Amino acid sequence: MRPRASVWRRARIREAGTALLFLLPLFVLVVALIVYPVYRAAWLSLTDKLVGYPERFVGLQNYAYLAQDDTFHAVIRNSVVFTVGSVGLKVVTGVLMALVLNNVVRGRNFLRGLFLLPWITSTVIIALTWRWMFDAFPGRGFFNSVLLDLGLMRRPIAFMATPEGAMMAVIVANWWRGFPFFGVSFLAGLQSIPRELYEAASVDGASTWRRFWHITLPGLKHVMIVTTLLSFILTINDFNIVYVMTRGGPGTATQIFATYSYQVAFGQLRWGRGVTICLFVVPILVIGIILISRYLLRDRK
Amino acid sequence: MRPSLKAATVAGMLLFLLIILVPFWWIASMSFKTYEQIQFATSIYVPNPFTWENYTGLWTDTRFPLWLRNSLVTALVVTATTTVVASLGGYAVARLRFPGREAVASLILILYLIPPALLFIPLYRVLAELGATNHLSSLFLSYPTFTVPFCTWLLIGFFKALPDELEEAALIDGAGRVTAFLRVLLPLAAPGLVASAIFAFTLSWNEFLYALVFIQDEQAITVPVGLNLLIYGDVFHWGQLMAASVITTIPVVALYVFIHRWMVEGLVAGSVKG
Numbered sequence: 001m002r003p004r005a006s007v008w009r010r011a012r013i014r015e016a017g018t019a020l021l022f023l024l025p026l027f028v029l030v031v032a033l034i035v036y037p038v039y040r041a042a043w044l045s046l047t048d049k050l051v052g053y054p055e056r057f058v059g060l061q062n063y064a065y066l067a068q069d070d071t072f073h074a075v076i077r078n079s080v081v082f083t084v085g086s087v088g089l090k091v092v093t094g095v096l097m098a099l100v101l102n103n104v105v106r107g108r109n110f111l112r113g114l115f116l117l118p119w120i121t122s123t124v125i126i127a128l129t130w131r132w133m134f135d136a137f138p139g140r141g142f143f144n145s146v147l148l149d150l151g152l153m154r155r156p157i158a159f160m161a162t163p164e165g166a167m168m169a170v171i172v173a174n175w176w177r178g179f180p181f182f183g184v185s186f187l188a189g190l191q192s193i194p195r196e197l198y199e200a201a202s203v204d205g206a207s208t209w210r211r212f213w214h215i216t217l218p219g220l221k222h223v224m225i226v227t228t229l230l231s232f233i234l235t236i237n238d239f240n241i242v243y244v245m246t247r248g249g250p251g252t253a254t255q256i257f258a259t260y261s262y263q264v265a266f267g268q269l270r271w272g273r274g275v276t277i278c279l280f281v282v283p284i285l286v287i288g289i290i291l292i293s294r295y296l297l298r299d300r301k
Numbered sequence: 302m303r304p305s306l307k308a309a310t311v312a313g314m315l316l317f318l319l320i321i322l323v324p325f326w327w328i329a330s331m332s333f334k335t336y337e338q339i340q341f342a343t344s345i346y347v348p349n350p351f352t353w354e355n356y357t358g359l360w361t362d363t364r365f366p367l368w369l370r371n372s373l374v375t376a377l378v379v380t381a382t383t384t385v386v387a388s389l390g391g392y393a394v395a396r397l398r399f400p401g402r403e404a405v406a407s408l409i410l411i412l413y414l415i416p417p418a419l420l421f422i423p424l425y426r427v428l429a430e431l432g433a434t435n436h437l438s439s440l441f442l443s444y445p446t447f448t449v450p451f452c453t454w455l456l457i458g459f460f461k462a463l464p465d466e467l468e469e470a471a472l473i474d475g476a477g478r479v480t481a482f483l484r485v486l487l488p489l490a491a492p493g494l495v496a497s498a499i500f501a502f503t504l505s506w507n508e509f510l511y512a513l514v515f516i517q518d519e520q521a522i523t524v525p526v527g528l529n530l531l532i533y534g535d536v537f538h539w540g541q542l543m544a545a546s547v548i549t550t551i552p553v554v555a556l557y558v559f560i561h562r563w564m565v566e567g568l569v570a571g572s573v574k575g
Contacts, residue, residue, distance in 0.1 A: 012398065014478075015398055015399060015478065016399035016400065018479065019398075019402075020399070022389040023389070023393050025389060026386055026389070026409075030412060032427075033424065033445070033446045034412055034446050037420050040423040040426060040427065041420070100313035100317060101314075103307075104310060104314060111314070113557075115317060115321055117557075120503055120553055120554070121550055122509075122524075122549060122553075123507060123509065124507070124525040124528055124529065125525075125528065125550065128529075128542060128546070129324050129327060129546070132539065139338075139339050139340060139342030139345065140342045140345070142323070145345045233414055234416065237417075237418040237419070239417070239509075239510050244509075257418065258418035261418065261422070275422045278419045278422075279419075281419070282419070285414070289414050292410070296410060
C-alpha cells in the first residue's frame with residue numbers, strides 16, 4: 001500500500017505544479033494589469049491628485065465632496081434611469097423575441113444569427129447611427145423623416161437637444177444593441193423547458209396565458225436572472241453609447257458614472273475625484289458579482 | 302399551429318426584422334449618397350443617384366487606411382496573446398486537479414465582470430509609468446484585461462466537455478501533461494479556440510474607451526476613435542462615416558457568419574445550463 005500512495009501523492013504534486021505553470025501567464029496579467037491598478041484606484045481616491053501635481057493624501061474628502069455634489073446626484077439618477085430603462089426593455093423584448101423565434105419552424109438558426117448582428121457591431125458605430133437617426137440634422141434624420149412623411153408632425157423635432165429626448169435616445173441605442181443577446185439566451189432557455197409540461201397543461205385545459213405565466217416564465221427564471229444581472233453590471237458602467245451620442249448632455253441630462261468620471265479626470269484633470277466616481281459603483285458591482293457567481297458556478301459543477 | 306398564433310409569429314418576426322435591419326439599412330444607404338443628398342435630405346430612404354464617392358474619399362482624403370491598419374494589428378496581437386494565455390489557463394482549471402481550483406474559477410468570472418470604466422484611470426497611470434501610452438503597445442497590454450478572463454471562462458467550458466479517455470490514453474502511453482495538452486486536447490478543442498479567438502478579435506476591434514484614453518498620437522489611432530474624428534472635425538462627414546462603418550463591420554460579420562453556431566452555443570452555454 002505505502003509505495004503506491006506515495007506515487008499517487010507525487011503525481012498529484014506534479015499535477016499541481018503543471019497547473020501553476022499553465023496559470024502563470026494569467027496570474028501575471030491579472031496582478032499587473034487588474035489587481036495593481038484597482039489598488040492604485042483605491043489609493044488615488046484618497047488623494048487630491050491633479051494632473052501635473054504630486055498627489056496629496058486627503059482622506060475621504062473626494063467621497064465627501066461627491067456626496068454633496070448636485071451634479072453627482074444627477075449622475076446617480078441618470079445612471080439608474082438609463083440602466084433600469086434599458087435592461088427592463090431588453091428583458092421584455094428579449095422574451096418576445098424568444099417566443100417568436102421559438103414558433104418559427106424554417107430558418108430559425110438563420111434568423112437567430114441575423115438578429116444577433118447588433119450585438120457584434122461596434123458600439124461606436126451603433127451610437128453614431130442612432131444619434132443621427134434621432135437627430136434633426138443633417139437632412140432631418142430618420143425619425144423626423146418618417147414622422148413628417150407620415151403626416152404625424154408639422155416641423156422636425158431635435159430629439160437630442162432635449163433632456164428627455166436625449167435620455168430616450170441613449171436608452172433606445174443601448175436596448176437595440178443588447179436585446180438580441182437576451183432573446184437568444186431566452187430562446188435556449190425556452191428550448192430546455194420539457195414539452196410534457198405544456199402537454200399536461202393543455203390536457204388540463206390551461207389557457208395560453210396561464211401556460212405562459214405558470215410554465216414558460218418559471219422555466220426562464222434562471223436564465224433571466226443571469227442575463228439581467230450581467231446586463232445590469234455592463235449597462236451601469238457603460239461609457240461608449242452615452243459618450244458618443246451625447247457627451248453626457250444636454251447639460252448633465254445623460255451624464256452617467258463612466259462618462260462623468262472621464263469628464264472629471266480628463267476634462268478637469270482631477271484624477272483623484274474622477275476615480276472616486278467610479279468607485280461608488282463598486283458596492284453594486286460586488287453584490288452583482290456575488291449573485292452571478294452563485295448562479296454560474298453552481299451550473300459548472 | 303393555430304392560425305392566430307401563426308399570424309402573430311409572422312407579424313412578430315417582421316417587426317423584429319424591421320427593428321434589427323432599419324439601422325443597418327440607414328448606414329448602408331447613407332454610405333452611397335452624395336454630400337448634397339445628405340445635407341439637404343433630397344433622397345432620404347434610398348440613395349438616388351447612387352455614388353461610391355464616400356468610399357473613394359475615405360481612402361484618399363482621410364487617415365482611415367492608417368486607422369484600419371492600427372486596429373488590425375492590435376486585434377491580431379491581442380487575439381494571439383489571449384488565445385495562448387486563455388487556453389493554458391482554461392485547460393488547467395478544467396482538467397488539472399490542484400488546491401484552490403474553485404477559487405481560480407471564481408476569480409476568472411469576477412475579473413470578467415470588472416468593467417473597463419473602473420480601470421481606465423489607474424491603468425493609464427500604470428501604462429504611463431511603463432512608458433507605453435501613446436503607442437499601440439498600450440492596447441496590446443490593456444485589452445487582455447477583458448479578453449483573457451472572457452476567453453478563459455469560455456474555454457473552461459470547452460475543455461470540460463471533452464472526453465477523458467483520449468487524454469488518459471496519452472498519459473498512460475507515457476506522455477506528460479504538457480504533451481497531452483499540446484498533442485491531444487488542443488486539437489480537440491479547436492472549435493472552442495476558434496470561437497474564443499473570434500471573440501477576442503471582435504472585442505479588440507470594437508474597443509473604444511481605452512483607445513480614446515491611452516492614445517493621443519495621430520499615428521496610433523484605431524478605427525473606433527478615428528470615426529469620432531470624422532464628426533468633430535470642421536465639417537460633418539456623415540457619408541464617409543457611414544462608408545467607414547460599412548467597411549469596419551464587414552470583417553466582423555464575415556468571421557461571425559463563419560462560426561456563428563459555435564459562438565451562440567458557447568455564449569449561451571455559460572448562462573443557460575441548470
